[in-house]
Amino acid sequence: MSSSTQATAGNDQIPEGPSADTAAVPLEIIGRSPRQLAWLRFKRDRTGVICAGIVGAFILIAIFAPLICALYGKNPYTLYGQNDNLLNSYGMPIKPNGGIDSNHWFGIEPGLGRDIFALLMYGIRTSLGISLCVTILSVALGVLVGLIQGYVGRKTDYFLGRLTDLMMSFPQQLFFIAFTPVVIALFVKPTEQEPTYIRFFALVLVQFFLGWMSVSRLVRSQVLSLREREFVEAAQLTGASTWRIVSKELLPNIGSTILVQTTLLLPVNVTTEAGLSYLGVGMQDPTPDWGLMFQKAAEYYQSDITYMFFPGIAMLIFVVAFNLLGDSVRDALDPKTIR
Amino acid sequence: MSEQLSLAKPALPSQRKGGPLLEVEGLTKHFPLRDGFLFKRQVGAVQAVDGVDFTIHEGEALGLVGESGCGKSTTGRLVTRLLEPTAGQILYQGHNITHTDRKHLAPIRSQIQMIFQDPYASLNPRQTVGTIITGPMEINHIQPPGGHEKRVRELLETVGLNPEHYNRFPHEFSGGQRQRIGIARALGMQPKLIIADEPVSALDVSIQAQVVNLLQKLQHELGIAFLFIAHDLAIVRHFSHRVAVMYLGKIMEIGNRTDIYETPRHPYTHALLSAAPEANPDDEQERIRLAGDVPSPINPPTGCRFRTRCWKAQQKCTTEEPPLLQIAGNNTGHLTACHYPQDPTTAARDEDVVLDPALAALEQNAQESAEESAEESAEGSAEEQ
Ligand SMILES: Nc1ncnc2c1ncn2[C@@H]1O[C@H](COP(=O)(O)OP(=O)(O)OP(=O)(O)O)[C@@H](O)[C@H]1O
Ligand code: SF4
Ligand SMILES: [Mg+2]
Numbered sequence: 198m199s200s201s202t203q204a205t206a207g208n209d210q211i212p213e214g215p216s217a218d219t220a221a222v223p224l225e226i227i228g229r230s231p232r233q234l235a236w237l238r239f240k241r242d243r244t245g246v247i248c249a250g251i252v253g254a255f256i257l258i259a260i261f262a263p264l265i266c267a268l269y270g271k272n273p274y275t276l277y278g279q280n281d282n283l284l285n286s287y288g289m290p291i292k293p294n295g296g297i298d299s300n301h302w303f304g305i306e307p308g309l310g311r312d313i314f315a316l317l318m319y320g321i322r323t324s325l326g327i328s329l330c331v332t333i334l335s336v337a338l339g340v341l342v343g344l345i346q347g348y349v350g351r352k353t354d355y356f357l358g359r360l361t362d363l364m365m366s367f368p369q370q371l372f373f374i375a376f377t378p379v380v381i382a383l384f385v386k387p388t389e390q391e392p393t394y395i396r397f398f399a400l401v402l403v404q405f406f407l408g409w410m411s412v413s414r415l416v417r418s419q420v421l422s423l424r425e426r427e428f429v430e431a432a433q434l435t436g437a438s439t440w441r442i443v444s445k446e447l448l449p450n451i452g453s454t455i456l457v458q459t460t461l462l463l464p465v466n467v468t469t470e471a472g473l474s475y476l477g478v479g480m481q482d483p484t485p486d487w488g489l490m491f492q493k494a495a496e497y498y499q500s501d502i503t504y505m506f507f508p509g510i511a512m513l514i515f516v517v518a519f520n521l522l523g524d525s526v527r528d529a530l531d532p533k534t535i536r
Numbered sequence: 537m538s539e540q541l542s543l544a545k546p547a548l549p550s551q552r553k554g555g556p557l558l559e560v561e562g563l564t565k566h567f568p569l570r571d572g573f574l575f576k577r578q579v580g581a582v583q584a585v586d587g588v589d590f591t592i593h594e595g596e597a598l599g600l601v602g603e604s605g606c607g608k609s610t611t612g613r614l615v616t617r618l619l620e621p622t623a624g625q626i627l628y629q630g631h632n633i634t635h636t637d638r639k640h641l642a643p644i645r646s647q648i649q650m651i652f653q654d655p656y657a658s659l660n661p662r663q664t665v666g667t668i669i670t671g672p673m674e675i676n677h678i679q680p681p682g683g684h685e686k687r688v689r690e691l692l693e694t695v696g697l698n699p700e701h702y703n704r705f706p707h708e709f710s711g712g713q714r715q716r717i718g719i720a721r722a723l724g725m726q727p728k729l730i731i732a733d734e735p736v737s738a739l740d741v742s743i744q745a746q747v748v749n750l751l752q753k754l755q756h757e758l759g760i761a762f763l764f765i766a767h768d769l770a771i772v773r774h775f776s777h778r779v780a781v782m783y784l785g786k787i788m789e790i791g792n793r794t795d796i797y798e799t800p801r802h803p804y805t806h807a808l809l810s811a812a813p814e815a816n817p818d819d820e821q822e823r824i825r826l827a828g829d830v831p832s833p834i835n836p837p838t839g840c841r842f843r844t845r846c847w848k849a850q851q852k853c854t855t856e857e858p859p860l861l862q863i864a865g866n867n868t869g870h871l872t873a874c875h876y877p878q879d880p881t882t883a884a885r886d887e888d889v890v891l892d893p894a895l896a897a898l899e900q901n902a903q904e905s906a907e908e909s910a911e912e913s914a915e916g917s918a919e920e921q
Contacts, residue, residue, distance in 0.1 A: 230705055231661055427658035430618055431718075435672035435725065436638060436645035445671070449662040 235453070238529040245525025251518040255321060262322040269302075271312040273319045273485040277301065278310015287500075295503030303507045307497045317507055319485035323397075324474075328466035330401045335408035335466075336459050340451075342409065343416025344443060348424060354417070361410045369407050370472070376403050377478040393484050400479060404469060412458050419451045453530035460523035464516045471512065487512065557729055557761050558592040558615065558648075562624035565610050569834065583833050584610040586785035587624065589860065592729065597755055597762040599772030601808065602782035603830055608765045609653070611782070612731040615763065616650050617641060628729075646676045649722035651732040651751075655714035655739070659706040665692070666702035669721050676725065691720040696750060712743035719750065729761045736771065748775060769808050773797060778869075781805050784833055784841040787860060791870030799880035801863060801872040803846050840875065848876045 229237075239245055258265065266272055278284040283296055288308045290296030295304030295313070303313035342361070346354045380399040385391045423429060424447070432442050467487075473479035474488025475495075482489065487508055494505040566581035585607040592598050600608050613619040615626060617633065625634040628644055652658035659668055669691060670684040680687035689699035695716040706714055715735060722730055732751065736744040752775050755762055766772045772779060773793070780790040781804060789802040800806055810824040828845050831837055840858050843849040852875050860873040865880055 229708075230664070231707065427652040427654055428660040430613075431650065431652065431658055431721065432660075432671070433618060434616055434645070434648075434650055435675050436642050437671075437675050438638075441675070445663075446660055450660070452662075 235529045239525060242525045242529060244521055245529065248518040248522040248525065251514060252522055255325065255515050255518075258318055259322045259325040262318040265318050266315045269314060271301070271315040273311055273315040274483060275312070276310045277312055278305045278307075280310075284308075284310050289497075289500055295501050297503065304503050306493065307501045307504060308493070313490075313504065313507055316485045316490060317487075317511060320487040320490055320508065321511070323480055323485060324467055324470050324487035327397060327400050327404075327470050327480075328463055331404040331408055331466045331470075332459060332463045334401065334405040335462065336412050336455060338405070339409040339412025339458075340416050340455060342413040344420055344447065346413065346417040347420025348439070348443060348447070350421075357413075358417075361413055364407060365410045367407055369469075372407060373403050373469070373473055374476060374478050377473065393480075396480060396484075400470065400473065404466060408462070408466065412455075412462070415454060415458060416451055419454055420447055423447055423450055453527075457523060457527045457530065460519060460526055464519040468512070468516060555594060556591045556627075557594045557596075557629060558763075559627040560588060560590050560615065560624070561627075563588045563611065563614055563621055563626065564623040565607070565614055565619060566622045580834055583785050583836055585614065586836075588782075588785070588787055590780055590787065590790060592761050592763060594728070595755075595759040595761055596778065597764055597776045599769075599776030599779040600763060600765045600782060601769050601772060601779060602767065604767060605830055605833070606782050607785040607833070608767075608782055609733050612650065612733045612763060612765055616648055616731055618650075642676075646672070646678065646725040647728045649725050649727040649730050651715070651718050651722055651730060651735045653734040653738055655711045655718060658718050659714055661706055664703050664705055665709075665717055668706070668717060669702075669724050672721060673724050678725065687724065688720075691723055692717075694723065694754075695720045711739050712747060715739060715747055716750065719747075719754070723754070723758075727760060729763070731763045731765070733765045734767065735764075737767065744771070751775065768811065769797070781808065784830060784836050786841055786873070787871075788842065788874070789870075789872045790860070791872075792867065795867055795870035799867075799870075801866065801870075801877035801880055802842075802874050803848055803878055804842050806878050840873070848878070850876065 297304040346357045471488030475492045480486035490508040565585040568578045569580040571579040669688045688702045692699045779796040781788045807824045807826045840853040843853040858873045860871045
C-alpha cells in the first residue's frame with residue numbers, strides 16, 4: 198500500500214524553485230480539485246479500496262439485516278434449539294461445531310437456541326446504529342465547539358478548553374457503567390417495563406457526552422492555524438460575514454480532518470458499545486446485540502467455543518478494516534503527512 | 537536582482553494633483569502581553585506601531601520600507617482595518633474610519649484592498665480561481681456587465697494569466713502565478729487603494745521584477761493608489777512616488793522618491809541605502825554596515841529609537857525623541873526625525889562607517905556607562921518576558 202501511495206504522493210505538489218512564471222501549464226483546462234486528487238490517490242491504494250469494500254459490506258448488513266434474515270428464513274428471536282430439539286439436556290447444541298448445519302449456517306446459541314447468523318446480522322445492526330449515532334453527534338458537537346474555540350478565541354476558547362479538559366479527565370468506562378442506569382432511570386419509572394428505544398437513546402447519550410472532545414481539540418487547532426492564513430484575512434477584507442468565512446473558507450479546509458476523524462472514531466465507538474453490553478449496561482436481552490453475543494459466548498466458551506468465533510471474527514475484521522480505511526483516507530487526503 | 541529591477545525608468549511623476557485619499561494620524565498599535573494563570577493581567581505591550589503619520593493622495597504610490605519586525609505589516613493591517621488601532625485615526629476620503637464596524641464599513645470595503653506576502657497562504661486551496669475572484673464581488677454586490685465569468689477572464693488576462701484557467705485550483709499554479717491571482721482578486725473590487733504587503737518578497741528573484749512591473753502598469757493605467765510595503769529600498773525604488781522609512785514602529789524619514797534616494801538625511805536611511813544593491817556598481821557609494829539586532833519593540837530605547845545602532849548618537853538622542861520635521865536643507869514634504877542628520881548625499885565618504893558592536897560598546901561605555909547598564913538590565917528583563 199505504502200509504495201503505491203508514496204509513488205503518487207508528489208502529484209499535487211507545486212513545482213518549486215526557479216520555475217518561470219509563465220511556465221507552460223498542461224493543456225487540460227479544467228483543474229482537478231484537491232478532493233478529486235485525493236480520490237485518484239485513494240483509488241490507487243489497494244488496501245484502502247478493499248477495506249472500503251469490507252466496511253461497505255458491514256454497513257449494508259446493518260441496513261438490510263431484516264431483508265437478509267428474511268431471505269435466510271430465520272429471525273433472531275425464535276428459540277430454534279428448543280423448538281426443534283437441537284440442544285442436549287445441558288443446553289448445548291447436539292450437532293458438532295456449535296450446531297452448524299445447512300439450516301443454521303453459524304450454528305445455534307447454547308441455552309436458548311437462537312440462530313447465530315440471524316443474531317449476528319441484527320446485532321451488527323444494533324451496535325452499528327448506536328455507534329453511528331454517537332459518532333455523528335460527537336463529530337458534529339466537536340466541530341462546533343472546535344470552530345467556536347478556534348475562531349472566537351480569547352475567553353471563550355479558554356473556558357471551552359477547560360471544559361474539554363474536564364470532560365477528558367472523566368474515567369470513561371466507569372462513567373458509562375455508572376451513568377447508563379442513571380440516565381435510564383430518568384426516563385423510566387423503576388416499576389415500568391423499559392422500552393428498547395429508551396436504552397438505545399441512553400447509550401447514545403452517555404457515549405456522546407464523553408465522545409466529542411478529541412474532535413473539538415483537533416478542529417480547534419486546525420482552525421487556529423487556518424485563521425492565521427492570509428486567505429481568511431482576504432475574505433475579511435472583502436467584508437465577508439463571520440458565517441461566510443466559517444462556512445466557505447474554514448469548513449471546506451477542515452473537511453478532510455473531519456472525515457478522517459469520523460472513520461477512526463466509529464470503530465472505537467463500536468468496541469465501546471460492545472464493551473458496555475458485555476458488562477451488562479448496554480442493550481439487554483432479547484434485543485440482538487454484538488456485545489451481548491460476547492457476553493453469552495463467554496459463559497459457554499469452555500464447552501462451545503464456536504459461538505465466540507463468529508461475533509469475534511466479525512468484530513476483528515470490522516475494526517481492522519475500518520482502521521486501515523481511516524489510514525488510507527488520511528494518506529489520500531494529506532499525502533504530505535509522515536507516518 | 538538589481539539588474540532585473542532596473543526597469544525602463546518612467547518619467548518622474550510630477551507631484552500628484554489628486555486630493556488626499558488616506559490620511560493617517562498618530563496611528564498606534566500596541567499588542568498587549570498578558571501573563572498569569574486564570575486571571576490574565578497585562579504585563580506589557582509590543583509597541584508594533586507607535587504614532588505613525590502619513591498621507592496617500594489619489595493615484596499615488598507610497599513605499600513603506602523597514603527591517604523585519606518594524607511594524608510595516610501591522611501598519612498595513614491597521615489601514616485595512618484587519619486590526620483595531622490602539623490610538624490615532626485613519627481618514628479615508630475625509631471620513632473617519634478608525635473604529636467603524638463591519639456593517640458601516642461596507643460601502644468603502646471594496647475600495648481598500650490588499651495583496652498579501654505569501655502567495656501560498658493567501659488563496660483558499662479548496663476554491664477554484666474563478667470562485668476566489670468572484671467571491672469578493674458577490675459579497676459586495678458588484679455586478680460586472682457581461683457576468684462574473686466574463687469579468688474573471690478579463691481580470692486574468694489583465695494580470696497576465698491564461699483566461700481559460702478560471703476553473704483551476706491554486707495548487708496548480710506557481711508562486712508568481714498565484715500572486716497574480718491575488719492581484720486579480722484585488723482588482724475585481726475596483727479598489728482605489730491597494731496595500732501591497734511585501735508582494736514579491738516570497739517570490740523567486742527572476743519573477744519579482746515581472747510582478748513589480750505588473751503592479752506598476754496597473755498603477756499607471758488604473759490610477760490606483762498604493763501602499764507598497766517592502767523590506768529594502770531597491771524594490772520600491774522605481775515604483776513609489778514617495779517613500780517612508782520605518783524603524784521600530786515609527787517613521788524615521790518620509791519624502792519624495794528623489795529626496796529619499798538622492799538626498800537622504802536620516803542615518804538609518806543612509807544605512808538602508810548603502811545595503812541596497814545599486815543598479816550601477818561603478819557608482820562610488822558610501823558603505824555602512826548595520827550591526828546588532830533591532831531592539832525589542834516591547835521595550836524600545838528612550839529618545840530616538842535608532843540610537844542603539846546609530847553612529848551619530850549623542851546624549852540628546854537618549855533623552856529627547858526627535859520629531860518628524862522638515863529639517864533645514866530639506867525640500868517641502870521631506871520630513872526627517874533626527875537630531876543630527878547626515879549630509880544630504882550618498883557619495884562615498886573618506887572612511888567607511890562600520891558599526892562593530894564591540895567598538896560601539898566601548899565607545900558608549902566611556903560616555904554613558906551608568907545609563908547603559910540600567911538600560912541593558914531593562915532590555916534583559918524585557919526579553920525574559
Ligand atoms: N498579533 C500580534 N500579537 C503580538 N505581537 C504582534 C502581533 N503581530 C505582530 N506583532 C509584533 O509586532 C511587531 C511588528 O510586526 P509586523 O508584522 O508589523 O512587522 P513587519 O515590519 O511586517 O515585519 P516583516 O518584514 O517580517 O513582515 C513584531 O515585533 C511582531 O512580533
Ligand atoms: S536622533 Fe540621534 S540617534 Fe537618532 S538617528 Fe539622529 S543622530 Fe541617530
Ligand atoms: Mg510583514
